[in-house]
Amino acid sequence: MTIHRGSCHCGKVAFEVEGEIGEVTACNCSICSRRGSLLWFMPRAKLRLLTLEQDLGTYLFNKHAIRHRFCAQCGIHSFGEGTDPKENRVAAVNARCLDGIELSALAVKNFNGRAI
Numbered sequence: 001m002t003i004h005r006g007s008c009h010c011g012k013v014a015f016e017v018e019g020e021i022g023e024v025t026a027c028n029c030s031i032c033s034r035r036g037s038l039l040w041f042m043p044r045a046k047l048r049l050l051t052l053e054q055d056l057g058t059y060l061f062n063k064h065a066i067r068h069r070f071c072a073q074c075g076i077h078s079f080g081e082g083t084d085p086k087e088n089r090v091a092a093v094n095a096r097c098l099d100g101i102e103l104s105a106l107a108v109k110n111f112n113g114r115a116i
């Protein structure tokens, strides 16, 4: 199993993800369109923080269903946390924060989040 390492820009937030990166999602909702993240969805258990929880900021809006996490120092959004319809904990990692990923080679699925 591949371990991907990721971080924010300044390095204060670091994490590891276990798994093979497949399709990533580009969403056009109000927040995703602004930050331009490419989201890799996975069970939350596959995401391991290598940093202190206190170094992460949390942004909530709308129904507060998703915890948008970002570095409190450099502001980069590295992942979000939430639950799926079956109440399983999921994470959406910003593939742009992963080390050694050829972004142009990723299969991108466009999601019409604006319509939700």
Ligand SMILES: [Zn+2]
Pocket (backbone or CB within 6 Å): 008, 009, 010, 011, 012, 013, 071, 072, 073, 074, 075, 076
């Ligand atoms: Zn940072």
